[in-house]
Amino acid sequence: MCGSSDSDSHDGYLTSDYNSSNSLFSLNNGNSYSSASLDRATFDCQDSDLLGNHKHPMLSTEIPRFISNDALHSPITLNYKRDNDDVTYTSGKINKFMIVLIGLPATGKSTISSHLIQCLKNNPLTNSLRCKVFNAGKIRRQISCATISKPLLLSNTSSEDLFNPKNTDKKEAYARITLQKLFLEINNDDCDVGIFDATNSTIERRKFIFEEVCSFNTDELSTFNLVPIVLQISCFNRDFIKYNIHNKSFNEDYLDKPYELAIKDFAKRLKHYYSQFTPFSMDEFNQIHKYINQHEEIDASLFFFNVINAGIVEPHSLNHSYYPSTCGRQIRDTIMVVENFINHYSQMFGFEYIESVKLFFEKFEDNHEETLTALDSVVNDEFFNDLEELIENNGFA
Ligand SMILES: Nc1ncnc2c1ncn2[C@@H]1O[C@H](COP(=O)(O)OP(=O)(O)OP(=O)(O)O)[C@@H](O)[C@H]1O
Ligand SMILES: O=P(O)(O)OC[C@H]1O[C@](O)(CO)[C@@H](O)[C@@H]1O
Numbered sequence: 001m002c003g004s005s006d007s008d009s010h011d012g013y014l015t016s017d018y019n020s021s022n023s024l025f026s027l028n029n030g031n032s033y034s035s036a037s038l039d040r041a042t043f044d045c046q047d048s049d050l051l052g053n054h055k056h057p058m059l060s061t062e063i064p065r066f067i068s069n070d071a072l073h074s075p076i077t078l079n080y081k082r083d084n085d086d087v088t089y090t091s092g093k094i095n096k097f098m099i100v101l102i103g104l105p106a107t108g109k110s111t112i113s114s115h116l117i118q119c120l121k122n123n124p125l126t127n128s129l130r131c132k133v134f135n136a137g138k139i140r141r142q143i144s145c146a147t148i149s150k151p152l153l154l155s156n157t158s159s160e161d162l163f164n165p166k167n168t169d170k171k172e173a174y175a176r177i178t179l180q181k182l183f184l185e186i187n188n189d190d191c192d193v194g195i196f197d198a199t200n201s202t203i204e205r206r207k208f209i210f211e212e213v214c215s216f217n218t219d220e221l222s223t224f225n226l227v228p229i230v231l232q233i234s235c236f237n238r239d240f241i242k243y244n245i246h247n248k249s250f251n252e253d254y255l256d257k258p259y260e261l262a263i264k265d266f267a268k269r270l271k272h273y274y275s276q277f278t279p280f281s282m283d284e285f286n287q288i289h290k291y292i293n294q295h296e297e298i299d300a301s302l303f304f305f306n307v308i309n310a311g312i313v314e315p316h317s318l319n320h321s322y323y324p325s326t327c328g329r330q331i332r333d334t335i336m337v338v339e340n341f342i343n344h345y346s347q348m349f350g351f352e353y354i355e356s357v358k359l360f361f362e363k364f365e366d367n368h369e370e371t372l373t374a375l376d377s378v379v380n381d382e383f384f385n386d387l388e389e390l391i392e393n394n395g396f397a
Contacts, residue, residue, distance in 0.1 A: 088328025093225035103233035106244040125333040132191040134182040136198035140174040201277040260374035274390035299324035311345030
């Protein structure tokens, strides 16, 4: 149960001593993890001003209409009033949902989250759920903007490169602050579906997240129970990846950087991630499920969905749902809507995206802009071969 040591765990999945007072979110402890940083993170830095100073006006016209829509990229909160009849309980606590995203950078996690929110909003079964995205990159920018007043400090030295595996600790700190913010807003009843938008690319990170979820759910002072949904977004198509990297060069990290530098830096970031990424698997699903059951002492729900290559690859054999026998209607309805979204993603959003990628490359071929040549010179066969090699060395090819 929560609070006990799990060092006797047989599968070795969780080895740390764990209790609610050492968790990120401790209701017993007002001074939980880095509240000063969290305050700064909630302060909205100059993101919108910076967006106004966009530096690639010519190229930005190349971005397809629906993709350049900022609303797709910013956290959305839907403030529908909740209908209390919808509410169901687990261990006497009101159920809410947490979506844990997993996926390499630029695979479409933030974009697909926005699509999912639209879908939940449009369905009468789920439109009363208030959804909110908690994006670790955004929190990082808000904190670092406030301290160094620059979007992202690029560096040639590995010690200063945030995405170099040597600096995992710094990146973990931003993720923890983001996660803590999600728990706080759930606990304050400010949202019903919290989407944790980060790459969550290592088993260690995911282990930590689920320890925190269990701690939250078993905290006697919390009113709510989080139902976890893992949503893995994968993108293996080279054209998609190239197009997405191009679009990433316009994001807040690169507003003050020339296009080629932005592309090179993002390509380097991607290599760092490929060198340490472990995809979520059924084994991990089972281990997590076992852990939740042991620590919460309940037959817990757990769900796992995939969107692969914008939904054109069928993920059915990978998806997995565990409904406890006592599962309430609200959980079943919400999962049904999510599952429907996953199963029809390509028709709903994927094909439009693929059309935009096609259009982009058609224009790209006739266009000899310096900037586009820069994309070709960085994101080329050699780059993709390097990524493949990293995947192989990493053992998940
Ligand atoms: N399914 C999609 N539909 C529309 N656009 C997409 C899709 N997937 C990726 N893109 C494009 O790729 C770019 C990167 O996507 P997005 O920012 O959603 O990725 P991400 O995985 O959240 O990245 P990061 O981890 O770096 O924050 C977007 O700007 C968008 O142009
Ligand atoms: O901490 P994680 O899981 O790597 O995810 C957060 C990072 O992912 C990114 O979105 C990757 O591009 C960064 O903006 C952000 O800092």
